[in-house]
Amino acid sequence: MRFDQVRFHYRPDVPVLKGVSVTVPAGERIALVGMSGAGKSTLLKLLMRFYDVTDGAILIDGKDIRDFPIAYVRQQIGFVQQEPFLFNGTVRDNLLYGDLQADQDRLEAAAHAARAHDFIAALPEGYDTWIGERGVKLSVGQKQRVSIARVLLKDPPLVIFDEATSNIDTETEVKIREALNELTVGRTTFIIAHRLSTLHAVDRILVLDGGQLVEDGRHDELLSRGGVYAGLYEAQFQV
Numbered sequence: 001m002r003f004d005q006v007r008f009h010y011r012p013d014v015p016v017l018k019g020v021s022v023t024v025p026a027g028e029r030i031a032l033v034g035m036s037g038a039g040k041s042t043l044l045k046l047l048m049r050f051y052d053v054t055d056g057a058i059l060i061d062g063k064d065i066r067d068f069p070i071a072y073v074r075q076q077i078g079f080v081q082q083e084p085f086l087f088n089g090t091v092r093d094n095l096l097y098g099d100l101q102a103d104q105d106r107l108e109a110a111a112h113a114a115r116a117h118d119f120i121a122a123l124p125e126g127y128d129t130w131i132g133e134r135g136v137k138l139s140v141g142q143k144q145r146v147s148i149a150r151v152l153l154k155d156p157p158l159v160i161f162d163e164a165t166s167n168i169d170t171e172t173e174v175k176i177r178e179a180l181n182e183l184t185v186g187r188t189t190f191i192i193a194h195r196l197s198t199l200h201a202v203d204r205i206l207v208l209d210g211g212q213l214v215e216d217g218r219h220d221e222l223l224s225r226g227g228v229y230a231g232l233y234e235a236q237f238q239v
């Protein structure tokens, strides 16, 4: 996949992405970091074709994504949102949204892998418990794990994970991290990361600053470079 001189604005007078170029080999796990407003979510929204580039192109297998039907592009991508949307219905209904054909075995296997089975099994009616506005309210961490199980059932080659910004307790964070590891095996992955403590494991970190790609490398490399990433990291840990 390649982002080729990608430019984008929501309003003509305010450029948001200012010529981002990067090549991502299939199967690579990438973290996207940068200050709030740097353009991280926007870049991945372009990949999902919520918007199209203003200039430049995004290419998959050498082909401009604007030349594929939007439905095809979205089929290739599993998206775990910051605050996942679950609809009113049972846990099972929500999981099946990933693959309507999945039987109970596959459903539970996905929930296990997503570290969601245990809390689902503990709900009043297990997989048949109603969730959403009129049912049991799930925490953000639980919703993200349901969402990960959904994507596992969908089984797309590409995954986008937008880390929750709200506070998540350490135990939940560990479970999400384990679920994420299961999810990303063999898939091209973009993780929008807000907490930098967990980035040692990704293959590569892209740093966006003011709509430009300013750094590209592994955690250790970027830390020793003493640039934007090192600054963000130090600010978070006050070392």
Ligand SMILES: Nc1ncnc2c1ncn2[C@@H]1O[C@H](COP(=O)(O)OP(=O)(O)OP(=O)(O)O)[C@@H](O)[C@H]1O
Binding pocket: 010, 011, 016, 034, 035, 036, 037, 038, 039, 040, 041, 042, 043
């Ligand atoms: N729908 C929109 N209409 C107009 N401007 C937008 C819209 N969405 C985002 N922006 C602006 O585009 C810029 C980049 O936003 P974006 O959401 O991509 O940042 P981000 O790096 O994901 O930030 P965060 O870490 O806060 O999620 C910001 O200045 C933001 O205000």
Ligand SMILES: [Mg+2]
Binding pocket: 040, 041, 042
């Ligand atoms: Mg964002």
